[in-house]
Ligand code: HEM
């Protein structure tokens with residue numbers, strides 16, 4: 040198969056469409072849509088795994104003294120069915136690692152990225168289909184490492200998703216720092232390779248394979264954001280890879296990049312001189328956050344892009360400020376590379392450096408706020424259809440505002456001293472990634488489901504799912520701000536009692552409310568899972584463009600066949616010409632030939 | 644469709660309402676901030692908290708209401724009107740960019756002096772204590788009392804294990820109403836020294852010796868604990884700060900401890916029931 044992006048046309052696809060075996064077609068497929076769906080289902084599955092771990096964490100925070108229902112007596116018989124501290128830190132670690140590296144990043148970049156990029160730019164596949172297939176199969180060794188770590192002697196890693204040395208590199212330091220930690224490093228390395236393959240592919244595809252007329256400034260925001268995300272991946276990931284390899288070598292006891300001088304077995308004997316020769320634990324933090332700060336934008340930029348497309352489509356109005364939206368994505372990405380030190384204000388890093396990182400971090404709130412205003416003014420004067428996809432997207436906006444504003448408290452160095460490593464941080468990043476990002480992904484699922492399966496998800500169930508999720512998750516996570524300000528630290532297996540805190544009672548009460556809200560949230564997701572599978576087989580059948588959307592993916596049949604388009608689409612305009620006065624309908628697809636007098640309405 | 648619009652508007656209105664109300668209720672019951680016992684540093688930090696809380700609070704309510712208002716005033720899905728055909732507005736874009744930039748620049752520069760004071764401009768005074776964190780305890784080393792000079796001896800923080808000092812576990816004694824300077828390090832993994840009521844936090848990193856300064860205006864006993872994941876026992880790494888009435892009272896305490904140490908078979912008062920049994924001590928506090 041010759042799939043070089045620069046040659047061949049979409050018409051050439053049908054030659055090898057038929058003879059493919061089941062395995063080539065659905066398992067080792069090189070079709071971007073199948074690969075996208077493979078990522079989609081894998082990530083939703085890992086979401087369930089990570090979500091169950093989260094429920095365990097919430098149980099422990101609310102009822103540190105009670106056995107875990109159902110599974111406690113079976114898993115921790117020697118501890119009366121109560122979770123052990125070892126199990127708690129392992130749970131926190133694996134919850135974070137799975138959610139970030141096996142759910143959100145694969146879901147945003149790999150699942151929706153794969154599915155949507157070729158369709159939105161009007162091409163038949165990714166530029167490198169085989170590489171694309173490999174990128175899917177490379178996450179499996181990673182996932183297997185994660186899962187296997189549960190069956191090692193000390194259990195999975197217990198050093199947090201951030202894996203700070205020296206806890207993570209001294210095998211004797213904690214039960215999870217042994218084989219479990221080694222597997223964690225290996226797992227992440229595999230997942231990283233997968234991301235890198237994806238990112239190279241997306242960049243090549245978007246740069247080279249756009250349909251005639253599809254200029255960069257006619258790209259839908261989803262593709263724009265995936266493009267910028269791929270750049271972030273390409274530049275930040277090598278640094279994480281280096282850090283992981285160094286950590287792995289240290290962990291195996293072969294090197295001492297992150298272990299300070301005079302380490303001899305179990306204890307670090309510290310003579311407080313700063314002679315050379317020793318390693319430096321802070322080095323890992325710098326390398327890690329140099330990747331992981333951009334990584335938080337890797338998680339959220341695609342969601343911002345998808346949210347922009349979904350809002351415009353469902354409120355039937357052009358996206359407000361398309362170019363400012365593009366430039367703010369670029370601004371976030373650029374600034375995202377120089378703010379990593381905000382995770383290290385009290386790490387022992389030179390505090391003067393903290394001031395510089397503080398200024399850069401505060402400035403990153405600027406493009407974020409520009410995006411928020413543009414979304415709000417897209418809704419202004421619009422004509423919403425109040426679909427589930429729209430509601431989830433609006434909720435994404437409402438919650439992202441909270442996450443962005445709490446970021447200001449943490450970006451301010453003096454106030455971060457108090458809230459660093461407390462539940463305030465947990466609240467912040469769940470508001471951006473979980474309540475923001477996940478809600479965006481729910482929206483994307485409701486929105487693009489008809490393209491994937493030719494059927495719509497049930498709207499009634501969708502709205503029920505939305506209302507229940509919205510209220511439970513909002514209350515559940517919002518109260519974490521308060522307990523964080525009160526000083527409740529992260530990653531404590533037992534938070535009782537914060538001894539001299541007159542607020543102990545309030546802290547426990549709020550933790551209980553949080554936990555119960557989040558249990559309800561978990562239950563509400565059953566509606567979603569049911570809806571997903573039910574609609575896949577029995578949902579309402581729809582035509583290829585049920586939302587009356589402008590972008591190219593809706594020109595292809597649903598689900599699109601191998602090769603996507605019957606004819607290479609030709610693009611005449613930007614993606615957001617909804618409610619055009621000169622058009623008879625309230626939408627004007629990018630492929631629709633120019634209308635008489637259309638120019639005079641063009642965006643400026 | 645009209646009722647749908649009303650319903651969703653109300654639902655989204657719950658965000659600013661619950662957001663503000665829950666903070667307000669917590670504040671009313673004293674369940675928003677730990678008491679602030681610091682008069683010099685912690686107070687400045689709380690002032691910044693107040694400023695940022697007001698700014699972000701106004702923005703929070705403002706933008707959420709703007710979103711709700713936009714939803715509420717949107718056109719009905721079954722009306723014959725089309726949505727407004729608007730692609731943006733350059734004046735508005737420039738306007739809100741400049742407004743946000745001005746506020747952010749203000750926040751950025753307004754806090755710089757405080758940060759310098761709490762983390763950069765190290766007070767010029769001898770070290771009051773040297774703290775070594777390890778799994779899962781805090782070893783606090785104090786200078787011995789010098790009876791001739793009537794001052795504490797000089798604590799050589801680069802050689803803390805040597806003479807001229809004594810050690811307590813999980814107890815940090817400090818005088819009230821003055822800047823206290825301690826040096827922080829770790830013997831094994833990264834820990835973090837956190838006294839919520841004094842708004843101070845600093846990681847203890849193996850291989851680094853980091854100065855930390857803070858103050859307490861109000862005598863009493865407060866909690867400090869570890870804020871950086873340091874293994875399964877992280878949650879029990881809790882300890883006490885004992886704030887003495889005054890410098891004089893603190894010096895008297897140092898002298899007592901020193902004398903006790905000199906007595907045959909003596910040792911520092913509190914260390915005796917801690918030493919070698921730190922975990923039980925922490926656990927006793929934790930439960
Ligand atoms: C308005 C923009 C934002 C600002 C100013 C901001 C600021 C910060 C700061 C200063 C920290 C470090 C706090 C600390 O550890 O003491 C932090 C942590 C974090 N942020 Fe943000 N942030 C912003 C947006 C985001 C977004 C969009 C995401 C993800 C989608 C995100 C995800 C995270 C995560 C995961 C952490 C915590 C990492 C950890 O310690 O485990 N942030 N943020």
Ligand SMILES: [Cu+2]
Nearest residue numbers: 332379381382
């Ligand atoms: Cu960051």
Ligand SMILES: [Cu+2]
Nearest residue numbers: 869871873877
């Ligand atoms: Cu700790």
